[in-house]
Amino acid sequence: MKKLNVIFLITLLMGTLFITNSYGQDRKGPPPGDRKGPPPESKHSPIQSKSIDEIGGYKIGDTATDFILKNVDETMFSLSDIKNAKGYIVVFTCNECPFAKMYEDRLIELHNEYAAKGYSVIAINPNSPENESEGFEAMQKRAAEKEFPFVYLVDEGQKIYPEYGAVRTPHVFLLDQDKKVQYIGAIDDNAKSPEDVKVKFLEDAIAALEKGEAPNPNITKAIGCPVKAATSK
Amino acid sequence: MQRDLKFILTGLSIILISFGFTYSYDEPFIQTEKTDIPVYNFDELEPLLYTDSEKTVIVNFWAMWCIPCVKELPHFKAYADQHPEAEVIFVSLDFPKDIETKLKPFLKEKGITSKVVLLDDADANTWIDKVDPNWSGALPFTIIFNNQKRAHYERSFESLADLENEVNKSILK
CATH class of the missing domain: 1.20.5 (Single alpha-helices involved in coiled-coils or other helix-helix interfaces)
Structure with missing residues (x-):
């Protein structure tokens, strides 16, 4: 009898050992190692090679200058062509960038809903047409395929996007009636999945303008494709 | 009893x-x-952006769909090959569904053997500033750091020499 008990005790101990042993290996998430979690605040001395300020472009409150750019229908377009505008949704976008494409349908919906209320979408492709897939013909093709209800303009000579400070596609600049920049950034907080959007930054900003208030937040960030500058620069 | x-x-x-x-x-x-290529949210990724050690770590945010990113990839590979003492980590912003069908074949073709993780965290507006308040969100983006120093680059590197020069300037000096 006593012998049996001893055997049980040993088994029990072994069982415990098993658990302790395997438990250590059952880690999920980032592997352990010589790494350390978040900000050791003052320890690092960040060196910034190029800040947003250096990139330049409009800041909140700046007045955007109007432009004359060629639309996919081969007519010339200016902001002043829109009569009775209460604001302007200027969005830098392009043909190929997956993050820009994910927002095409949402831009169409936005224009369909807000153009009548005085806020039209004005899409500008800032990319160098050196790459054929971003050239004028490809833009015409994309606009026709998607039946863009808004103008899709080519930034000929790539002069307008640096003036705005567009660095990625898509990149939105919401202007008010007086062409003052009121909001810069993302359309909403979920590029990949429209049904999981929690905050509609752009629509909230328009709602704020409608109430005569300043949008909050007035600057947001998003992952996007870099604007392709011409190589012969 | x-x-x-x-x-x-x-x-x-x-x-x-x-x-x-x-x-x-x-x-x-x-x-x-x-x-494998793990899929992380930002909280899971963040520890990879810091180190306790003196070794040089290069973290490159990129994606297959980003042309300048793909163009500079060989420079990072060359750096990793020639500087085994340093660690190069690629943070891909591609789509998780493309890991097996596109990303893995792509990395194989490019001969990338460094660590690759995929960041899948929708609300970029909340985490971009945590990486660097000056980052606009455009790719590529690179951090070069050790336990003492840190430098951010919202641009692509033109050559191995360009990358080596920046590492020397910002970390090793």
């Missing part, structure tokens, strides 16, 4: 042993996960 004790001990042993089994059974799966 003794019978009861025996009963309890048997029961306990069986439970404990089965636990042991369950855990050890999981191990092979965890092992394969390590060689």
Whole structure:
């Protein structure tokens, strides 16, 4: 009898050992190692090679200058062509960038809903047409395929996007009636999945303008494709 | 009394042993996960952006769809090959569904053997500033750091020499 008990005790101990042993290996998430979690605040001395300020472009409150750019229908377009505008949704976008494409349908919906209320979408492709897939013909093709209800303009000579400070596609600049920049950034907080959007930054900003208030937040960030500058620069 | 004790001990042993089994059974799966491309949210990624060690770490945010990113990839590979003392980590912003069909074949073709993780965290507006308040969100983006110094680059590197020069300037000097 006593012998049996001893055997049980040993088994029990072994069982415990098993658990302790395997438990250590059952880690999920980032592997352990010589790494350390978040900000050791003052320890690092960040060196910034190029800040947003250096990139330049409009800041909140700046007045955007109007432009004359060629639309996919081969007519010339200016902001002043829109009569009775209460604001302007200027969005830098392009043909190929997956993050820009994910927002095409949402831009169409936005224009369909807000153009009548005085806020039209004005899409500008800032990319160098050196790459054929971003050239004028490809833009015409994309606009026709998607039946863009808004103008899709080519930034000929790539002069307008640096003036705005567009660095990625898509990149939105919401202007008010007086062409003052009121909001810069993302359309909403979920590029990949429209049904999981929690905050509609752009629509909230328009709602704020409608109430005569300043949008909050007035600057947001998003992952996007870099604007392709011409190589012969 | 003794019978009861025996009963309890048997029961306990069986439970404990089965636990042991369950855990050890999981191990092979965890092992394969390590060689795979893990999909992280930002909280899971963040520890990779810091180090306790003096070695140089280069973290490059990129995606297959980003042309300048793809163009500079060979410079990072060359750096990793020539500087085994440094660690190069690629943070891909591609789509998780493309890992097996596109990303892995792409990395193989480019000969990338450094660590690659995929960041899948929708609300970029909340985490971009945590990486660097000056980052606009455009790709590519690179951080070069060790436990003392840190430099951010919202641009692509033109050559291996360009990258080496920046590492020397910002970290090793």
